[in-house]
Amino acid sequence: MAILTATKHDGDSLNADVVIITTGRRRIPANSGILASASPVLTNIIEKPSKSNGGSSKRVIKILGVPCDAVSIFVRFLYSPSLTEKEMEKYGIHLLALSHVYMVAQLKQRCTKGVGARVTVENVVDVLQLARLCDAPDLWLKCMRLIHTKFKTVEQTEGWKFLQEHDPFLELDILQFIDDAELKRVDGKGCLRCKRMIQLLRLHSSVCDQSESCRVPLCRQFKKRGEKEKKMVEDTKWKVLVRRVASAKAMSSLSQSKKNKSEVLLKEEAEDFIRIRKKLI
Secondary structure, eight states: OOOOOOOOSOOOGGOOOOOEEETTTTTEEEEHHHHHOOOOOHHHHHSSSOOOBTTTSEEEEOOOOOOOHHHHHHHHHHSOOOOOOOOOOHHHHHHHHHHHHHHOHOOOOOOHHHTTTTTTTHHHHHHHHHHHHTOOOHHHHHHHHHHHHHHHTTTTTEEEEEHHHHHHHHHHHHHHHHHHHHHHTTTOOOOOHHHHHHHHHHHHHOEEEEETTOOOOOOHHHHHHHHHHHHHHHHHHHHHHHHHHHHHHHHHHHHHHHHHHHHHHHHHHHHHHHHHHHHHO
């Protein structure tokens, strides 16, 4: 059965001209002016022409994919920027995602710190992925450092196993971060053996034709990373080529234009010379 609630925020809910619908069909009345002043994304949604809503004059905004209570807390924050520790503990990750999607900077800053303070070995991989998706560099760095210091334990978690199967690029980024950190730690010069090992692994990957089944560490990851970088280089070369062709075409057109103009001027000068000569004769 659908849950219908009329959540009140600062001020009277009678001023509500918007209804926010959550995944659980909860209906949260809100004021469009307050929503628009807090979020540029909501501003764009509110300013778009609305479709007919069964005779209702209120605009409907759907916020789906997160718990209903998280949406209620999010909307309340837009009215009054307050958040309890209990709410952060339970819905911090969801609120971080909402703050990023709807560009609520103050909430995003609060959630970045709150979620960062609650990162554990068990959830660090999940939080790292969220930090990357939500463009939260401080949180991303904190997760990377925790993985570096607790890598042996992190390797045993379900999050890490899932990462290895579904996000090899992020796995490689983590391993490179750890490698770079270790290089800086050893007298600031780096370990020559580690560097040599990375070079050998990359060399193997570049010549291996069975990377999907190869048991050499990081073979598949280096192969995919190399293909991605190669495509980026090719795209760059193609763009440069296009610019050169366009430039050459423009220069050719300009040269042709100058040539035509010169021919016209020469013709006019020749005609003037003939007229003057006739007068003299």
